[in-house]
Amino acid sequence: MSTMICKVLGYGLTDLQHGDDRMNWESPLLDFTAAPTFTEFADHPATVKGREFSWLEPAECVRRMGDAHPHRSLDSCVVHNAESGSESVLVLVPPSRANDWSRSDDTFDYLEAHFGDEPDMEPVVRELRTGITPFDGLWMDRETGAELHKFGMFRRLLQSGDPSPERLLAAARSIAVLPNFDADETLGELAAGTITGKPVTDTEPLFHDADVAEDRLVRLVPAEVRELASFGHLFTDPDTWKSLVPVHYTYWS
Incomplete structure (x- = not known):
């Protein structure tokens, strides 16, 4: 036994x-x-x-x-x-x-x-x-595995119980992939305004739907x-x- x-x-x-x-x-x-x-x-x-x-x-x-x-x-x-x-x-x-x-x-x-x-x-x-300390404040996109930021307002609205659909969608659209300032990035890539191949100035929202954002926002592995x-x-x-x-x-x- x-x-x-x-x-x-x-x-x-x-x-x-x-x-x-x-x-x-x-x-x-x-x-x-x-x-x-x-x-x-x-x-x-x-x-x-x-x-x-x-x-x-x-x-x-x-x-x-x-x-x-x-x-x-x-x-x-x-x-x-x-x-x-x-x-x-x-x-x-x-x-x-x-x-x-x-x-x-x-x-x-x-x-x-x-x-x-x-x-x-x-x-x-x-x-x-x-989550588990010290990773409890970190989140990722379940679909891609990318670490996310600017998700605080979206999570607070979800926890508030009854947010307006408009505010929730606006908060979901503000969530973004955390830029990866990797030491291996070349100076040329940085000078060209790109980080890991994605333009820094790209403002296309990651999420266009609050329900999708809620489903894909998970604790970082x-x-x-x-x-x-x-x-x-x-x-x-x-x-x-x-x-x-x-x-x-x-x-x-």
Whole structure:
């Protein structure tokens, strides 16, 4: 019988089926006997640094974790426990957050699970509609995966309960893709007034319909999570990461 309680925060799928064809079940990230290490992930040429929320970039955090524990594998960042957890749940933890976003065999968690007459040992996954700090204020377009900005008024109007259709549409039309001032952009591109191939002066609204905007505005999946999935060839369709949602997952192992 499983006796160790485990809790994890991350970005997950909660509707997996047995043999789900969205998954590459041969991914090394799912081979818990030979999963890649933190160091291998940090050395991966395409590893995305992402946003800097602390004095260290995520990639540097991962490298330091790998230096401290050279043989530590990434299996703790990919949670799919069909035997003692839920077969329908897959959770990806940003490697730089592996020490903070997962824990097991915690005394407080164990006691809380045993507060009732019988221990509560069923796996439970909850979608976190508030997001996960420090990414809770970041949003993206579900269809393209692009990070968005200028969405504050639209969200406030939605939360107000009964906004006028005109104001809601105007707010939806103001939502825009966050310009990507990437260090790899050439001076020529910047001088030409373009950023990642799109004119800076382009004012064409991203959304022309408030309902579409509401459906496509979702919590941002951090670049580090996207790169982890790509690094391990975890999904058969590279766009599957757009379906990941922030979750809190409890299971027993």
